Amino acid sequence: MTVETVADAAGGAPPEPELVQLLTPEGQRVANDHYDALIADITGDDVRGMYRDLVLARRVDSEAVALQRQGELGLWASLLGQEAAQVGSARALRQQDHVFPTYREHGVALCCGVDPLRLLALFRGVDQGLWDPNETRFHLYTIVVGAQTLHATGYAMGVQRDGAIGTGDPDRDAAVIAYFGDGASSQGDVNESFIWASVTNAPVVFFCQNNQWAISEPLERQTRVPLYRRAGGFGFPGVRVDGNDVLACLAVTREALQRARDGEGPTLVEAFTYRMGAHTTTDDPTRYRLNADLEHWKLKDPIERVRAYMIRGDLADQAFLDEVEAESEQLAVHLRAACRELPDPTPTSIFDHVYVEPTPDLVAQRDAMTAYLDSFAEEVAR
């Protein structure tokens, strides 16, 4: 079956490779004229920085899983295996770009400067996302699968109306990126967002982490064509990238974001990766998938290949690796303690922020709750 992308149909562009890869699982750099040019400025420092991001993201994740096991979190959605897709794409962002995540984008959050403790607070059930989306440009986690892709598109339409694209000013032109999963690609909202972005030529990048599972359902339950090819039908380019290759994810996302900032419209990036963990801490993947697949994907680990690449290219020594290890351990120790100390919300806090100003009805209900709770305090006092 052949499904043409717009680029193909237009004739000029070379046929896209099946999977953009710049680092093999063994850490070997693959030459690719087109994408190499997009990361030509990346220094050893930058690579080490991304390695650090990857390690910290994984450490936050494993600590959160442990905290959930200990009863400190209600739930956790692990990003294990998806670190490169998240860090690579997030490091392609500029200060003025905006991110609309799902519930699994912990690595992106970290790169955007969101305090990981805030992620723990959400999964602990203390709040529903109290980081500042305006300051971090990382919008709130969206649990209803796919909904955020429309929000991202609308935000991008706003950017467009503000004249913040196509000026050529690298500090002004802005793009929006929407994260979503392979399962989400089936939702009406996601398909509508493709249409809106296409028709409005909105500066938005659709970043699909195809981890090949939507809870227990394999990719085949959602699609008959590789997901990146869906873009062609909607009228914009799609590209598939090795989601476990941080350099390739960086390069591909940079290109897509720049197209958006230049006013050339949306791109669909399919980061081909694998969900190494359970769907969430309540899931039991042994019911529906084989260990053999997991073992196969372990060989493609997104962090190991960067480490191998750095060592091979003399970009890092043992001291650096130890330093990152120590930093991640420190972060884990901090989170472990800080999570337990997160204060529970007060009962009457549920009435805050239902509306900008509380309604008379809600004030009455809050007062009734206060009086009711006070009656227990009086009983105890008596």
Added chain:
Amino acid sequence: MTTTDSTQALAADRAATSRTSASSAQKSASANLNVIKAINAGLRRSMENDVKVLVMGEDVGKLGGVFRVTDGLQKDFGEDRVIDTPLAESGIVGTAIGLALRGYRPVCEIQFDGFVMPAFDQIVSQVAKMHFRSGGRLRLPIVIRIPYGGSIGAVEHHSESPEAYFAHTPGLKVVTCSNPVDAYWMIQQAIELDDPVVFFEPKRRYYEKADVDLDGSPDLPLESARVVVPGTDATVATYGPMVKTCLDAASAAAEDGRSLEVIDLRTLSPLDLTSVYDSVRRTGRLVMVHEAQRTLGIGAEVAARVTEECFYSLEAPVQRVTGYDTPYPPARVEEEYLPDLDRVLDAVDRTFGF
């Protein structure tokens, strides 16, 4: 790898942990089942009795649903009858409509209460109206199963009680079970009905157990309420997850010498309030309890009707114990939001203050 290969391999993978299936439980006339297993057994029986019955939803196949309500059904009835659907609720319900028009009886699973909203349009504008639109020519025997309610420590959208939206929509029947016995029979009755049914399952009571007589017959029609505990001093009407809470409250009240009559409404549309009217005419007091938000909830309708029907019997205004009029709050504060035994008893006390 083909699906069959992987199914076999998985079966081998899991051989050691294989469990007794509901069908083996069915061989004995009575089984001690929790709500999950009871619905599973009910689904199984409906599927055995009628080849047109289909199960469809996200993760309902190999996984057996995130709560395992459909556990083992795909293995026994095949992938044509137990369908792991694409991740799209509007699609689940929309295609169920087409299947129903073609003579099938789809049972749709919505994974969690909060995720029925993408299907809301199909349910409210299409499922509910097709029979009316067609002048009675078309019927949509669709069941939409929705695990609902809170107190499970979950993240947003996993603890909601959206039943009033559906009960507000003419053309839909809305029912909810509160225990394994009702779960077993009501799901079968819902599937047999030619009207569409939204079937709410109280997920926090999923693990409550009871002996279920699998071969008997239901003691009540689907669309009738049940007096669970008779009493003489005040009436407590409720449904779904709050039935147990109210029964506990009745036990506590009994220790204080107060006799509460607890009524499980079971059907929210149509409402069956005859037993509530009878009860209120005797007790003069009604407390209505549900998890859902207060304003325009089921309790509001019950209060209005009881006021219309039993005005001269009432000794006190109908009291409502409900969730507050806020979005469902974060888990660490949900127990303050949800009605509990103390709040029910507090409301009962209030009815004696008039």
